[in-house]
Amino acid sequence: MVDKAAIARQFIEAIPHSKALGMVLTEISDGMAEIVMAYNPALIGDPQTGVIHGGAVSALMDTCGGAAVMSHADAPAGTATIDLRIDYMRGATPGQAVRARAECYHITRSVAFVRATAFDEDPDNPVATASGAFTVERLS
Amino acid sequence: MRRPAPEPVQIVKQRRDAALAALVGGVPYMQFMGIGVDRRGDELTATMTYDEKLIGNPLLPALHGGATAAFLEVTALIEISWAMLWNDIESGAIDIETLVDGTLPRLPKTIDFTVDYLRSGLPRDAYARAKVTRSGRRYASVQVEAWQDNRDKLFAQATCHFLMPARTSGAQ
Numbered sequence: 001m002v003d004k005a006a007i008a009r010q011f012i013e014a015i016p017h018s019k020a021l022g023m024v025l026t027e028i029s030d031g032m033a034e035i036v037m038a039y040n041p042a043l044i045g046d047p048q049t050g051v052i053h054g055g056a057v058s059a060l061m062d063t064c065g066g067a068a069v070m071s072h073a074d075a076p077a078g079t080a081t082i083d084l085r086i087d088y089m090r091g092a093t094p095g096q097a098v099r100a101r102a103e104c105y106h107i108t109r110s111v112a113f114v115r116a117t118a119f120d121e122d123p124d125n126p127v128a129t130a131s132g133a134f135t136v137e138r139l140s
Numbered sequence: 141m142r143r144p145a146p147e148p149v150q151i152v153k154q155r156r157d158a159a160l161a162a163l164v165g166g167v168p169y170m171q172f173m174g175i176g177v178d179r180r181g182d183e184l185t186a187t188m189t190y191d192e193k194l195i196g197n198p199l200l201p202a203l204h205g206g207a208t209a210a211f212l213e214v215t216a217l218i219e220i221s222w223a224m225l226w227n228d229i230e231s232g233a234i235d236i237e238t239l240v241d242g243t244l245p246r247l248p249k250t251i252d253f254t255v256d257y258l259r260s261g262l263p264r265d266a267y268a269r270a271k272v273t274r275s276g277r278r279y280a281s282v283q284v285e286a287w288q289d290n291r292d293k294l295f296a297q298a299t300c301h302f303l304m305p306a307r308t309s310g311a312q
Contacts, residue, residue, distance in 0.1 A: 014198060015195070015196055015197075015198070015204065016192055016193050016194070016195040016196075016198065016204075017193060017194055017195055017196050017203075017204035017206060017207050018196075018204070018206075019193075020193035020194075021206075041168060042168050042169070042171075042172045043168065043169050043172060044167070044168040044169060045167060045168075045169050046167075046247075047166050047167065047168065048244070052169070053167070053169035053170075053210070053213075053214070054210075054213055054217075054250045054253070055169060055173070055206075055209065055210025055211070055213045055214055056169060056210065058206055058209040058210055058213060058253065058255075059204065059206025059207060059209065059210050060206065061206075062204070062205045062206035062209055063196075063204075063206055066205070078197070080197075080202075080205070080257065080260065081205040081255075081257050082256075082257060083254065083255065083256045083257065084205070084209065084254070084255050085252065085253070085254040085255075086209075086252060086253045086254075087251070087252045088249070088250050088251060088252065088253075091249075
């Protein structure tokens with residue numbers, strides 16, 4: 001029996017862009033993933049407030065969605081994003097880490113469906129939500 | 141009727157370039173991502189210079205979907221901000237000295253962002269242009285296209301909605 005979560009973890013932690021953004025995989029299980037991105041001044045989008053750029057939150061959501069797909073029991077190999085929609089509720093509080101949780105709630109032979117939510121230290125007040133479709137790559 | 145003499149071209153360019161530099165230069169995340177913006181008149185083209193840290197799949201290799209999304213989002217935000225400021229830049233209502241000092245007017249905020257990945261991003265420079273399809277008093281819709289070697293072969297496109305800042309001063 002192959003440990004999908006272990007493979008997904010190994011793969012996610014080897015992604016150069018995720019490493020550059022300081023993402024750390026904190027939880028991964030069947031179709032679920034959680035990734036934390038520490039506050040980093042290099043990611044600031046608004047210098048007047050210190051709020052990190054929405055683009056960094058998008059990258060976090062995309063990575064977390066991909067991790068959720070890869071950890072799903074029915075996903076044979078890799079995945080790529082087909083589309084992703086992100087809704088921004090508010091700016092992440094400066095100085096706080098952003099934590100994304102993604103769930104692959106349905107998967108077919110070709111497509112995986114994912115939703116994700118991002119929080120800072122306030123767990124009742126999401127920073128952003130996302131939903132997306134990912135490819136299901138076959139082992140050739 | 142007599143038309144007023146046009147301003148010397150270098151004055152116009154200096155003002156436009158200073159405004160663009162103020163919009164782009166002060167954003168740490170754009171420097172982190174290697175994103176710059178070129179201007180021809182009012183048309184902007186964003187460039188994301190290839191770097192190993194933008195890779196999402198080292199086996200292919202391909203750009204990270206998150207890096208692509210961020211590139212499109214940055215491009216859309218710069219375009220809507222630029223479009224919002226354009227009239228004030230042209231009329232001189234915006235004081236360029238203040239802009240250069242880093243004091244920007246309030247900028248639009250992203251409400252939502254939808255990105256379509258059309259083909260995988262190659263490990264080389266990427267380009268993007270955005271178009272404001274509708275800009276109202278409170279909300280705006282912007283479309284963005286990104287390509288690499290071939291302008292007709294988009295590798296990603298996106299639609300974004302923005303919340304426009306409340307206009308406080310006498311400007312319309």
